[in-house]
Amino acid sequence: MSATNNQVYDVAIIGGGAAGLSAALILARARRGVVVIDGGEPRNAPASAAHGLLGQEGVNPLVLLETGRNEAVSYGARIVQANVQHASGSADNGFAAALDDGSTIHADQVLIATGVQDELxxxxxxxxxxxxxxxxxxxxxxxxxxxxxxxxxxxxxxxxxxxxxxxxxxxxxxxxxxxxxxxxxxxxxxxxxxxxxxxxxxxxxxxxxxxxxxxxxxxxxxxxxxxxxVPAKTHARLDGLEGLGLDVATNAMGVAVIADAAGHTSVPGVWAAGNVVNPAMQVSESASNGARVAMTINTEMVFARADRAVADDRARVGV
Ligand SMILES: Cc1cc2nc3c(=O)[nH]c(=O)nc-3n(C[C@H](O)[C@H](O)[C@H](O)COP(=O)(O)OP(=O)(O)OC[C@H]3O[C@@H](n4cnc5c(N)ncnc54)[C@H](O)[C@@H]3O)c2cc1C
CATH class of the missing domain: 3.50.50.60 (FAD/NAD(P)-binding domain)
Structure with missing residues (x-):
């Protein structure tokens, strides 16, 4: 499956930091039609280096993400540099994301990887x-x-x-x-x-x-x-995503999206990974979390397809 401008993507990933790009890499390699919509303001952009990152110690954060984008694109992912202004939809009817460049992206599943805002x-x-x-x-x-x-x-x-x-x-x-x-x-x-x-x-x-x-x-x-x-308070970046109706939690660190370990949010078909779920995650953890959630998305889509195929077969033979 290749990604084209007009298609309904299997997965739209909102946010192209470590979590979103890592998810895109996994999903593209799983032959999913995947698009990453990214505003280009990762949380660690003010820092000149990302530390504690095995194999990439001290890399410039923006260079790391540029490399990640190229890797995801090389397997067929599409990257759109824009902000989502309004996202809506449901697992049954599909999701739509209206972007600030005037275009709209359609997808069956949505992964929120928008990170956090640090509040000083x-x-x-x-x-x-x-x-x-x-x-x-x-x-x-x-x-x-x-x-x-x-x-x-x-x-x-x-x-x-x-x-x-x-x-x-x-x-x-x-x-x-x-x-x-x-x-x-x-x-x-x-x-x-x-x-x-x-x-x-x-x-x-x-x-x-x-x-x-x-x-x-x-x-x-x-x-x-x-x-x-300065232990800044953190606020999940959900501007434009209010229409999805995600449940959030307020804790000592700030506001985060509620999701289970596999990335399921309170809304079927909407997933979350990275800092937007847990602001304490480092770059390596965010990437790892994005990858794990992507694998679960793909697996659940595979199982859902198999269920539909069985239902079609049974309908055909009248059982
Ligand atoms: C100053 C600083 C230094 C840090 N240094 C390190 C370090 O040395 N090592 C380390 O491991 N960790 C470091 N971190 C933590 C690191 O920044 C996070 O672990 C990492 O950025 C989390 O990745 P993420 O993908 O969840 O979110 P982010 O990297 O924040 O990416 C989220 C992306 O989503 C985009 N986005 C948000 N809303 C929308 C929208 N509506 N539409 C489209 N796109 C949207 C943003 O523009 C951004 O590009 C640092 C953090 C800070 C604040």
Whole structure:
């Protein structure tokens, strides 16, 4: 089966990051008509390198995805650079995705792999440094900022535990509760590891020569830093997909699509993979999850086809 502009695709994948492209590769190699619709803004685009990725350690995130697109296309997948503005439909009648380039894509199944939006605290300057010296993930950035003066700006109830984690990469660690209360036993662990607890509220950051140099506090004081960890809240990217009616869950990290381990969402025929389901997934995990969900999609389509063939046979012979 080849993919053409007018066809009803077996699967439309919305989102062409690690999860979506990995799914596309599996589905194209399974001889499915597959299209990837991608807005081209992967979550880690602000970072110059993706770390912790076996065989591709330190690769530029955009180069990785370019390679992935080429691999999927080489097996017949189609890539459309656009955003879905309105998706609707059902497993019985098929799905339609209206794109911001004016075209519409039709498919029997839809895989949502749109990732998340990171929501930073409203502190001036954080967004500009995001993915550089304002970071969220020790496994992504910890090695690069090892032994430096790292601060952790609390954003929620897990933040004290995240300060303990970042301490694995440096002895020069400052925890900013930033007005939030933490259980005494958590702060006891923080202090026992030698992490400085900075009272007060952060109001800004200081940047000199394109490098973070300090956190600025509301009382006018400054705490010298080389990097600031900010556990951002995450919000599943579902703009334009509201019409599908997916169930979502709100947890300590933010909002995520509810899906089981095989990628089934609350809506038959609509699947989900990658950060949109679990924002803690790294690139390798997102790719792996996309591949696993793609295999399940293909398998269920094979079984459904066999069921239809049996029903047709029985109808023909009148049983
Ligand atoms: C700053 C930063 C650095 C990171 N560094 C690392 C690292 O070093 N190593 C690591 O393993 N992980 C890292 N991560 C995590 C990594 O970004 C995620 O694991 C990965 O991006 C998840 O892949 P995904 O396919 O689920 O989503 P994404 O990569 O975010 O891809 C989603 C895609 O869907 C598209 N999209 C969204 N909505 C629509 C729509 N309506 N229509 C069409 N397209 C749409 C987006 O434009 C995007 O291209 C980092 C994250 C951040 C924030």
């Amino acid at each position: 605290p409203a502190i001036p300057g954080l967004a500009e440094r995001w993915g550089r010296d304002v970071v969220h993930c020790p496994y992504c950035h910890g090695w690069e900022i090892r032994d430096q003066r790292i601060g952790l700006l609390a954003t929620g109830p897990m933040s004290a535990m995240q300060a303990l984690l970042f301490h694995q990469w440096t002895d020069r660690m400052t925890f900013f509760p930033n007005g939030l209360d933490f259980p005494t036993e958590q702060l006891e662990k923080v202090r026992a590891l030698g992490i400085t607890v900075a009272p007060g509220t952060a109001s800004g950051i200081e940047v000199v020569d394109d490098r973070l140099t300090a956190a600025l506090m509301e009382d006018g004081s400054r705490v010298e830093l080389d990097a600031l960890a």
